[in-house]
Amino acid sequence: MTYAKQKPELKLVISIGANIPGILGDPIRTIAAMRPHIEKSIIEWNIALNHPKIDSQNFDKSLSFQWAPLFETDPLGGPIDQPKFINTVLVVEGEGFASVTPNEKAAKCLMKKFLELEKIAGRERENIEIIWGPRSLDIDFISWGGLQINTDTLILPHPRFSERNFVLIPLAEVLSKTQGKTKRISSQNIWPE
Template identity: 40%
Template sequence: MELSNLNIKNGLCISLGANIDSKFGSPLDSLLVCKPKVEEIIKEWVDQSNTKKEENRKSKPNFIWSSIYETSPHGVENEQPNYLNTLVLVKSNYFPKPSNKKAKLLLKELKKLERFFGREEMPKGKKWLSRCLDLDILWWEDFHTVDEELTLPHPRFMNRNFVITPLSEILSRSQKITKFDDPKWSIK
């Protein structure tokens, strides 16, 4: 799907989730502690990627956070606690030019943050185990890349309600939308 069709072009989107305690406490505590750390990582990434000093002074990204949503685990075989999920849409006129290298630099910093919170590496062949923190880059502008480390846009984000619901919340803030109510169109 072309991201520009979703009114999200010129943005960076990162999802955050947790369903077990981290060294900072409950999943909610983890997300609360993580929020400013994610913003700082992105600000530093933008500043390091911009070579012009003039751009660095103007490069204050706009962070648009969703509410936090509680969701049941998706695609798991064993019983797990529910997740708390949120996402941030970042807008900036001074993002670095999209490239695989720069996207992987950001991913590396996000993975370091996961480990700082106490996330352990997943055993080979195991997917979707409980996590004290899970950070995923969902997309970065219209940039497309596919390799072993990173696929952008995230290949399954459109099929995940824990992404679509917070995304629709964020997008509805920037586009007026009201429910049309007419007796001729009645859904029961």
């Protein structure tokens, strides 16, 4: 028996979080205010990758931005007295990604855009002594299709995303919207969990 070769998934997965007020307000207001800027940055980045293959006037309609609800989570690591985080996940897919093969140069370019957005929201990265400290905005590039990168400036897929409920739970919410809900089966004699 032969099976048709499936097209690779070219989803872009981004994790967004904040736990201290920034110049845009409290963490919820900051994330909400940055949402359209994050989408716009991704659209502009993708237009630059696809130009001149696409019509930029309608390009934003060819992408699907699927946002998870906001979740409040305990900080992982860092100073013990920092406030809880507000987190969400964004999954982007669509026709606009069909003609672009995930690549290191493009991924680094997008990460640079995310760092610029963090700065706009008031994030200061100067204090490198505090790891996983409080932040007014944190945008983590989790994955882009099957792309694997391991450089000083970017590692994809994100090396610790599978250990972080603040990524996994919102991501599961988004995927359950697009792939259908799962159904828990009642306990069985042969399967005690």
